Amino acid sequence: MQIGQYLCAFIIFVSTLLTSHRNGNGVPSSANYVKHGAVTRHQSYTRIPDVQYGDAGNNDNLLDAYLPDDRNSHTKVIVYIHGGSWVQGDKTEFPKPLIEELVGKRKYALASLNYRLVKDGKNIFPAQIEDVKKALAFISAHAAEYRYNGNSFALIGASAGAHLAMLYAYGYDSLKQVKTVVDIFGPTDLSDETVRKAGSESNDIISNFLGTTEASVKIVEQASPYFQLTSQTGVPTILFHGTADELVHVNQSEKLYKKLQDLGIPSQIKLYPGEKHELRPPVAAGVFATMIAWLEKYYP
Incomplete structure (x- = not known):
């Protein structure tokens, strides 16, 4: 569930493809929103870093917000959830060229989240889903003040973050605010033998995340997007996966995609032959x- 190599490649490649959309319309008042970081003014959007959305210590409940100049109560929000095997990673992983494209040019509001990471047996599941829920509630609560639609979200996740995005959308979004999910090689069924082989890295990671080595206990179902997905909870979902992924078997995406299709939920899968748990620059562009x-x- 590591994403660092993918993001580095992604940044290098797309930075040659994107140009910023300039327009410059003033800096929002952010005295009540920002808690730690300094507001940064860009030519077409404003970055508000290190906003505290929950009460967890360290940097666990911080988000970075990116607000386009030309926004109003209809402006839609995209939320990014980072990867890192639920034990590492950071909100700053979201690549700047993609921020420039989504926020600066296409005028989405964007939030990139930190969440509690598992460490020494602490913060095991469902701490991460609780944090996602807190973050979305916080963003909704500030919608009127900062002029965006606080009742509509697209979730983008990579690896462990994609797992959390899908899981929240299918199983824990009681307000039905999530409208679509973008999944970049996220695990979907934490009981499946393809990721639970004894002695495998993926099995060790999942056992650490759940706080149990058992693959058949109830918490495994509660933590698996595949089992939470129903015709009532499903939202349009796109899945990206390398067929040679050594950490999250491609079966994880194929299995979920089949269920999405069987349920009649709009969905798409993009498979990349021979690619592992990272995407090289040419693939990242696609x-x-x-x-x-x-x-x-x-989510226009």
Whole structure:
């Protein structure tokens, strides 16, 4: 569930493809919103870093907000959830060129989240889902003040973050605010033998996340997007996966995609032959283009 190599490649490649959309319309008042970081003014949006959305210590309940100049109560919000095997990673992983494209040019509001990470047996599941819920509630609560639609979210996640995005959307979004999910090689069924082989890295990671080595206990079902997905809870979902992924078997995406299709939920899967648990620059470019097209269709 590591994403660092993918993001580095992604940044290098898409930075050569994107240009910022300039327009410059003033800095929002952020005295009540920002808690720690300094507001940064860009030519077409404002960055408000280190906003505290919950009461967890350290940096666990912070988010970075990116607000476009030309926004109003209809401006839609995208939320990014980072990867890192639920034990590492940071909100700053979201690549700047993609921020420039989504916020600066396409005028989405964006939030990139930290959440509690598992460490020494603490913060095991469902701490992460609780944090996602807190973050979305916080963003909703500030919608009128900062001029965006606080009742509509697209969730983008990578690896462990994609797992959390899908899981929240399918199983824990009681307010039905999530309208679509972008999944970049996230695990979907934490009981499946493809990721639970004894002695495998993926099995160790999942056992650490859940606080149990058992693959058949109830918490495994509660933590698996595949089992939480129903015709009532499903939302349009696009899945990206390398067929040679050594950490999250491609079966995880294929299995979920089949269920989405069987339930009649709009969905798309993009498989990349021979790619592992990272996406090289040429593939990353395709992921980016397809992601944008998906958002234009299901979250314009």
